[in-house]
Amino acid sequence: MTSQDTPNWLPLTPYRSGDSVPVTYPEGSADDSAPFAGHASDLRKELATAKRIVVKFGSSSVTRPDTTVDSESINKFVDALQARMEISDIIVVSSGSVAAGTRPLGLKSRPRDLATKQAAATVGQVHLAAEWGSSFARYHRTIGQVLLTAGDAGQRDRARNAQRTLERLMQLRVIPIINENDTVATSEMRFGDNDRLAAIVAKLVGADALVLLSDVDGLYDRNPAEPDARFIPEVRTGHDLQGVVAGDGGPLGTGGMASKVSAARLAARAGVPVLLTSAENVGPALRDASVGTVFHTRPERRLTAWKFWALYAADAEGVLRLDAGAVKAVTSGGTSLLPVGITAIEGEFRRGDIVEILGPDGTVVGRGEVNYKSSVLATMIGKHTEELPKSQRRPVIHADYLSNFATRL
Structure with a gap:
């Protein structure tokens, strides 16, 4: 597939003309008085009008504390995604397959050993895909599940094949739902978390923006539960991160704030600006990008496609x-x-x-x-x-x- 074959932006529209369901952005929990909300900048204006976006949802956003799939939340996310699809091309990266497979297998907590994680993923991927599919079906949209391993991005021919598949799905007006293929990935061949996967996918598909959504409203210099925690609305250089203490993932996921900051900087180095906020704020995040923390790119230090692949994806x-x-x-x-x-x-x-x-x-x-x-x-x-x-x-x-x-x- 050549660049002439694949336009930079492919608008996604409902399959049956005249039959689309009117949508509005869900408001979420953000209000202008909160430290993570009410922000404006030139970069946020760019994010609000980006033509191709990768949106990543964390495990805690798509599953409940009892590890069941949270249908209500997924419906809210899809409402916001559908509204944004009026102007943008959307690719979804969804965590949660291991968590979603825990309860159906009769496990009391998230498994720790690789074999049981992979077994849980095989079950959870089915449940997650079904929920995403039924939710998007409300808008007459079809999803396509794409499972990737580090090896898929690490080999140039396989990376190109993945890229072509994603482009074709979008040409066919199918929403890609991407997850790491936990069922076959070994401990040596993993992206490590879906934050990094989302950053690599954003570069792979030539995204104009990456939106990382989890259970935290944005980046703070320490645990936001601490009274003196300072919110950081913009990250332009590494100097903005000096003194920041980022934690690990929660009980349902493998990532954490440290993972998200690393992924955000990875994407920014590849030339993709990033918005980091909570899934609760999905509405304003996709409407005007007025919430959360944004990570700026630096064109003078942008990596070429080859150097990005060699540094972060290649075997x-x-x-x-x-x-x-x-x-x-x-x-x-x-x-x-x-x-x-x-x-x-x-x-x-x-x-x-x-x-x-x-x-x-x-x-x-x-x-x-x-x-x-x-x-x-x-x-x-x-x-x-x-x-x-x-x-x-x-x-x-x-x-x-x-x-x-x-x-x-």
Whole structure:
């Protein structure tokens, strides 16, 4: 599918002309007196008119405390999504499959071991998809369930196939409901949480905005239950996050505020602005983006599509360990990695594979496409270019194919 085949925005309309159901945005719990509401900015205006949006719902938003699927809440979410679809293309990322499968399996709490989680996911995915489907059917809309693993995004051909599938679904006026494929994902091949999955999907489909909805109204510098907690309406750079303490996920989910901030910064680095708020505020979030915390992009530091894929989605086939000087060189930007700065290699890889780059203390500093297979590179470690035969004087990783984590928002 070429860019000419796929328009940037495909408006979704009810299937039967003249038969659509009038909708309005649900108001939610937001009011202008709350610290997380009543905000306005140029970015919020852009979010309010974005043509393609990925909207992510957390487990606690779509399931009740007893782990049953919350039909009433899903109906409210769909009402808001339907209203926004008058101007925007919507892709939904929905957590909750493991939680939704807990009670039907007779389990008293969310499972912890991988096999039981996967078993619960197989049951919960059916329940969740049925609820989303029946709710959207009120507006004569069809959904399509899309289950992804990290491997789907990590292999370029599979990522392209996923992208084409999502584009075709939207051309057919089907709303994609995306979840991580917990039934087959291993602990080594997971996105980790659906916040990160949503950020990767947003980049994959060329979204104009990402909306992360959970049970928290936005970003605070500490637990919002604390009396002195300060609300943070805008995040422009990493400096806005100094001193922020973000917690882990609740009993029904795997993510938490730390996960959401990480995903928001990931999407922003890919050029996708983010709105972070609670699912209760879905109405104003999708209507005028006046609630929650927004994360700005920085065009001058935006990653190319390839570097984003290599850094955050690709499968790493090996590891290169660097000395301090090499780390400084490759993280400063525009510098290729040479053999002299490599202290050790791990794994078996081929030319063209993605490898992870670690500093002396084991910290991951970046990733890149390696120019030599591991057996050849092992003979080059620590050598200056002039010490190598002419056939080995190419950089180990060229600067154009090296992406690092040092660049901050």
